[in-house]
Amino acid sequence: MGHLEIKNLKVHYPIKSDFLFKKKSLAAVDGISLLMEEGKNYGLVGESGSGKSTVGRAIVGLERITAGQIIYEGIDVTAAIRKRKSPHKRNIQMIFQDSSASLNPKKSIGQIISEPLHNFEQFSLQEEKKRVLELLEMVGLPEDALQRYPHEFTGGQRQRIALARAVALRPKFVIADEPISVLDLSVQAQVLNYMKRIQEEYKLSYLFISHDLGVVKQMCDELAIMYRGRFVEYGDKQDIYRNPQHIYTKRLLSAIPNLDPGNRELHKRLRREIESEYEQSMASYLAKDGRISDLVPFSETHRVAVKPSKGEW
Numbered sequence: 385m386g387h388l389e390i391k392n393l394k395v396h397y398p399i400k401s402d403f404l405f406k407k408k409s410l411a412a413v414d415g416i417s418l419l420m421e422e423g424k425n426y427g428l429v430g431e432s433g434s435g436k437s438t439v440g441r442a443i444v445g446l447e448r449i450t451a452g453q454i455i456y457e458g459i460d461v462t463a464a465i466r467k468r469k470s471p472h473k474r475n476i477q478m479i480f481q482d483s484s485a486s487l488n489p490k491k492s493i494g495q496i497i498s499e500p501l502h503n504f505e506q507f508s509l510q511e512e513k514k515r516v517l518e519l520l521e522m523v524g525l526p527e528d529a530l531q532r533y534p535h536e537f538t539g540g541q542r543q544r545i546a547l548a549r550a551v552a553l554r555p556k557f558v559i560a561d562e563p564i565s566v567l568d569l570s571v572q573a574q575v576l577n578y579m580k581r582i583q584e585e586y587k588l589s590y591l592f593i594s595h596d597l598g599v600v601k602q603m604c605d606e607l608a609i610m611y612r613g614r615f616v617e618y619g620d621k622q623d624i625y626r627n628p629q630h631i632y633t634k635r636l637l638s639a640i641p642n643l644d645p646g647n648r649e650l651h652k653r654l655r656r657e658i659e660s661e662y663e664q665s666m667a668s669y670l671a672k673d674g675r676i677s678d679l680v681p682f683s684e685t686h687r688v689a690v691k692p693s694k695g696e697w
């Protein structure tokens with residue numbers, strides 16, 4: 385079984401400093417590690433600005449890494465993955481949130497989907513067309529989509545086109561960065577269904593990036609909760625939903641709208657825990673005249689024990 389490992393990844397962006405000669409940087413990702421096994425799905429969840437997209441982009445080689453390693457099948461690909469035609473790219477692909485930016489408006493759907501095939505396969509024209517049609521069918525689009533352009537499709541259809549392009553080379557890992565967050569609810573479910581179906585067929589793994597714990601619940605086996613460039617909690621999905629350890633995770637969970645009736649009790653419990661933790665930290669903050677950052681102890685990563693799960697959450 386293949387695996388993709390991220391080891392102590394850091395991505396720091398240089399920022400302007402008030403002082404001459406003093407360089408400052410923003411730690412968008414500040415030392416995260418994750419081991420992804422082929423066939424399993426992973427969720428990366430956090431608020432806007434927590435560093436999720438930067439992690440995804442770094443894994444596929446779109447960011448300059450400050451420190452750390454990307455290891456695929458035991459091989460350090462950190463430098464190689466940054467090259468446009470790196471052979472590792474065929475196994476690690478990405479879908480972006482905004483399809484109007486990620487699909488070139490000047491290229492037809494046929495050209496867009498066949499691009500990775502051009503770069504990595506030695507197909508004849510006929511073979512290439514056959515494969516593109518196969519991919520279109522997989523994402524539920526008609527043959528005549530081949531000659532049409534991205535603006536002629538809805539947001540949901542464009543994400544399906546992006547999905548077809550991402551899986552054209554049968555990659556082992558697909559990083560999906562908020563792939564459905566700008567779509568209507570009914571369309572969201574449709575795109576997720578195509579993603580699931582393709583996963584079953586290709587046995588690939590998704591790293592599903594989202595700000596919404598409700599969405600990743602359907603898609604992932606394991607979850608990492610990210611806050612200010614670090615993981616504050618990592619573990620089995622069921623465990624995290626049933627028994628979140630970190631106050632930040634509790635806050636994200638308690639913010640999920642429309643919880644099923646069975647989970648209202650959990651909601652209430654989380655709210656009580658959040659209030660009590662907040663009061664405690666406020667008391668200790670006032671007692672020792674600490675810094676604001678002492679208010680909530682966000683620095684520690686909680687590992688949730690992986691227990692056998694009893695039924696769906």
Ligand SMILES: Nc1ncnc2c1ncn2[C@@H]1O[C@H](COP(=O)(O)OP(=O)(O)OP(=O)(O)O)[C@@H](O)[C@H]1O
Pocket residue numbers: 397410412430431432433434435436437438439595
């Ligand atoms: N190219 C860049 N240069 C400087 N700072 C950046 C750059 N890209 C991202 N950042 C900053 O890094 C931090 C993390 O950004 P990132 O986009 O990874 O977060 P995110 O959790 O994916 O949020 P969102 O869901 O809003 O995209 C933010 O503070 C952002 O402003």
